[in-house]
Amino acid sequence: MAADGRFRWIIETMLVRPDDRILEIGPGSSDSLGDLAERLRDGRVVGVDRSPTAIARAAKRHAAHIDSGRVRLVQAGLEHLSREQLLDEIGPDTAGFDIIFAVNVNVFWTKRPTAELTLVRDCLAENGKLCLFYGYGHPDAAVSTSPKPAPGHLTDYLTSAAFDVEVVSAGDLLGIIATPR
Numbered sequence: 001m002a003a004d005g006r007f008r009w010i011i012e013t014m015l016v017r018p019d020d021r022i023l024e025i026g027p028g029s030s031d032s033l034g035d036l037a038e039r040l041r042d043g044r045v046v047g048v049d050r051s052p053t054a055i056a057r058a059a060k061r062h063a064a065h066i067d068s069g070r071v072r073l074v075q076a077g078l079e080h081l082s083r084e085q086l087l088d089e090i091g092p093d094t095a096g097f098d099i100i101f102a103v104n105v106n107v108f109w110t111k112r113p114t115a116e117l118t119l120v121r122d123c124l125a126e127n128g129k130l131c132l133f134y135g136y137g138h139p140d141a142a143v144s145t146s147p148k149p150a151p152g153h154l155t156d157y158l159t160s161a162a163f164d165v166e167v168v169s170a171g172d173l174l175g176i177i178a179t180p181r
Contacts, residue, residue, distance in 0.1 A: 009139040021090045025102040029057030037065040046089040050077040083122045096125035103133045109149035117161040130178040137172025
């Protein structure tokens with residue numbers, strides 16, 4: 001995910017604060033981890049990706065942020081991780097992640113993500129949120145052209161997992177902000 005208008009909109013929509021603890025599901029080797037790390041002062045961003053190649057590229061690309069302690073990387077599929085493993089990445093005695101997010105990650109809409117949403121809920125801090133984004137275009141685009149799920153499909157899965165849902169969109173981008181009830 002390039003540092004472009006799309007990602008600026010995503011960061012603004014998530015309301016990222018300097019001390020947030022953030023989990024990105026499926027960052028690949030994009031700039032997203034670095035862009036978030038630059039906005040953090042005392043916070044940390046953890047990237048979890050199933051691809052060893054993506055993790056190796058991300059480690060090289062974000063070496064300075066990893067050395068600073070603001071970025072951590074985990075190579076694993078979300079389905080293979082536990083709450084304890086994820087929370088260990090943000091430090092001892094943590095209450096959880098303030099933001100868990102994913103961009104163009106299919107697991108949340110190609111099947112009923114019961115286990116994944118349970119893990120997300122267990123890893124969120126009080127008042128934490130799950131943010132799912134879809135689209136490849138710009139937030140100022142006049143027409144939405146990139147493939148993305150129907151919002152109703154996502155909101156059905158989330159509400160049945162006891163999340164309150166807000167749908168946001170801009171140009172070619174769709175966002176779903178979910179908070180546990």
